[in-house]
Amino acid sequence: MAARGGPMEPLANIDDTLRFSSPCTFHQFIIFGFGSINICLGLAHLTLIIASIYTFVEPPIYLLSSIADYSMIQIISDWSVLLVDSKMPLVTAALCVIGLAINIFGLVACIKASAKKCELKLTKIFVVLCGVLIFAWICLLIVYPLMPRFVDKTILDSHESFIRDYYQIEKPQEYVTAHWDRFQEVFRCCGIRNASIFKALKYKNESLAVVPFSCCKNLDVEDCTKHPTYHNSYINLPCEMYILDISRGANLTVKLVIGMAILMYLFLSIHALTILCEHELKRHYKQLRDLEKPKLLEEHKNE
Numbered sequence: 001m002a003a004r005g006g007p008m009e010p011l012a013n014i015d016d017t018l019r020f021s022s023p024c025t026f027h028q029f030i031i032f033g034f035g036s037i038n039i040c041l042g043l044a045h046l047t048l049i050i051a052s053i054y055t056f057v058e059p060p061i062y063l064l065s066s067i068a069d070y071s072m073i074q075i076i077s078d079w080s081v082l083l084v085d086s087k088m089p090l091v092t093a094a095l096c097v098i099g100l101a102i103n104i105f106g107l108v109a110c111i112k113a114s115a116k117k118c119e120l121k122l123t124k125i126f127v128v129l130c131g132v133l134i135f136a137w138i139c140l141l142i143v144y145p146l147m148p149r150f151v152d153k154t155i156l157d158s159h160e161s162f163i164r165d166y167y168q169i170e171k172p173q174e175y176v177t178a179h180w181d182r183f184q185e186v187f188r189c190c191g192i193r194n195a196s197i198f199k200a201l202k203y204k205n206e207s208l209a210v211v212p213f214s215c216c217k218n219l220d221v222e223d224c225t226k227h228p229t230y231h232n233s234y235i236n237l238p239c240e241m242y243i244l245d246i247s248r249g250a251n252l253t254v255k256l257v258i259g260m261a262i263l264m265y266l267f268l269s270i271h272a273l274t275i276l277c278e279h280e281l282k283r284h285y286k287q288l289r290d291l292e293k294p295k296l297l298e299e300h301k302n303e
Helices: 002-021 025-057 059-064 072-085 088-114 121-146 148-167 174-187 240-249 251-302
Strands: none
């Protein structure tokens, strides 16, 4: 018995290791756990993407949300208006689809790798993809704080574009222009860099208007909108500094987006790497078993 058991003991150890390392219920728990984490991170990430997009390209909402006396119900109403009216939901939807596709691809790759017929190609591709994305997000996190002038210019330009789009048309959507009017009334400012942005307004069919009512020092006096020489009748202070102060406060949202993306792809890549390492370990032990088994059987026969 001792002679029979001695030579076969290494083979038994290899079999035990191989059995322990095979993908089974334990791996399903890993997939479920990482899948749950990634779904939560993905939803949080997409929410932050939407918030950051509207921070930089849809002026009224985040500006109005900073006004203390503006009710939450009205802010939610404003969000719904701009969601319907703006083109930005297309950009947001595209980013959401890309993020969701990457998550689904990763989970499918990991599930296939855990199946009996192991398909590791998808998992390897996914690990490389995660590595590239993590590197790109880290670069963005480093570069973003170094370009404040570009960010400020982009924000101010987007606001000027907003005014041109909504104030200088014959039939403006009043529910949209009202948002900016409200901002100017609260902060007692007029225009972005100066009041000349309102020149030749067609706002509310007032072809002679130079500034909207919200720029008037005395809101009861309508003459200030039509007499450009009466500089004392309307506010000369531009809204630039208020916009930039509020926008810079929103930079945290952008950093959270980047950080959440790095964390999400890091979790996904760790999950995929765990599966690849386990399969590599299994393959190694299987090769070792195949090499040792004939030798051990031959020794057992000779004895």
